[in-house]
Amino acid sequence: MAYVSATEMMQDAKKRGYAVGHFNLNNLEFIRAFLLAAEEAKSPVILGVSSGTAKYMGGYRAIVGSVKPFIEHLGVTVPVALHVDHGTYEEVLEAIEAGFSSVMFDGSALPFEENLRKSAELVQLCRKKGVSLECEVGGIGGEEDGVTKLGEFADPDECRKMAELGVDMLAAGIGNIHGVYPSDWPGLRFDLLDEISRVTGGVPLVLHGGSQIPAEMIQKAIALGVRKINVNTECQLAFAAAVRSYIEQGKDRVGKGFSPRAMFALAIEAVKSVALEKMQLFGSAGKA
Numbered sequence: 001m002a003y004v005s006a007t008e009m010m011q012d013a014k015k016r017g018y019a020v021g022h023f024n025l026n027n028l029e030f031i032r033a034f035l036l037a038a039e040e041a042k043s044p045v046i047l048g049v050s051s052g053t054a055k056y057m058g059g060y061r062a063i064v065g066s067v068k069p070f071i072e073h074l075g076v077t078v079p080v081a082l083h084v085d086h087g088t089y090e091e092v093l094e095a096i097e098a099g100f101s102s103v104m105f106d107g108s109a110l111p112f113e114e115n116l117r118k119s120a121e122l123v124q125l126c127r128k129k130g131v132s133l134e135c136e137v138g139g140i141g142g143e144e145d146g147v148t149k150l151g152e153f154a155d156p157d158e159c160r161k162m163a164e165l166g167v168d169m170l171a172a173g174i175g176n177i178h179g180v181y182p183s184d185w186p187g188l189r190f191d192l193l194d195e196i197s198r199v200t201g202g203v204p205l206v207l208h209g210g211s212q213i214p215a216e217m218i219q220k221a222i223a224l225g226v227r228k229i230n231v232n233t234e235c236q237l238a239f240a241a242a243v244r245s246y247i248e249q250g251k252d253r254v255g256k257g258f259s260p261r262a263m264f265a266l267a268i269e270a271v272k273s274v275a276l277e278k279m280q281l282f283g284s285a286g287k288a
């Protein structure tokens with residue numbers, strides 16, 4: 001069965017020096033796009049589900065019920081993990097119950113001691129259930145108005161404590177940003193990544209906001225221990241551009257072009273292309 005946790009994926013990525021792409025689902029079309037891309041690239045893949053997507057797609061159970069049969073339907077053989085993205089403690093419990101194979105508990109907004117305590121509880125639970133767990137250490141913003149411009153910076157000592165709990169993956173801010181990067185973004189802090197990597201004893205690190213980061217920065221981050229890279233914005237932009245072009249060319253007015261399947265066909269291809277490109281860049285292509 002191709003439906004697995006991310007634990008072995010992370011161990012293999014660490015051993016062979018690559019990163020696995022985490023691609024966010026936004027609707028059913030994204031499931032198709034990412035599964036096809038992963039199978040074509042012979043790459044492991046992590047499908048991410050935010051709270052917003054969970055609500056939109058009918059809740060965690062509905063998503064598990066879509067993804068598992070979809071894997072079978074397409075004859076996917078590569079490992080696929082279904083992962084909660086930025087879940088609260090309650091959401092993580094609900095998703096595990098629903099059959100998710102991997103979860104991220106985001107306690108980064110909580111006081112660190114509480115984040116650590118809840119993460120420790122979840123390490124135990126996830127081990128028992130065979131579910132992989134990602135936790136996040138809160139970030140320190142850049143200068144006064146710099147939070148959006150610089151991204152956030154994690155405290156290496158907090159990263160070490162979190163890693164010692166035995167989490168499978170650790171998200172730590174090194175200047176990365178969710179969404180579209182500002183034109184004056186100064187880039188990732190590799191000195192900080194290097195330090196976090198050293199003090200956390202090789203725990204697979206996660207780079208959130210992986211869209212639009214230049215290729216050479218991505219490769220350097222992988223060399224320094226990043227094993228999971230989250231991509232959403234670039235896929236959303238590709239989807240939107242394809243739908244826009246379809247409508248602007250008036251294709252919805254030709255024959256059965258108004259059918260949603262016809263309308264989204266090129267959008268699925270566009271999202272799939274982004275995923276294929278990332279799988280090559282991350283080095284996960286050909287590893288499954």
Ligand SMILES: [Zn+2]
Pocket residue numbers: 086178208209230
């Ligand atoms: Zn994120």
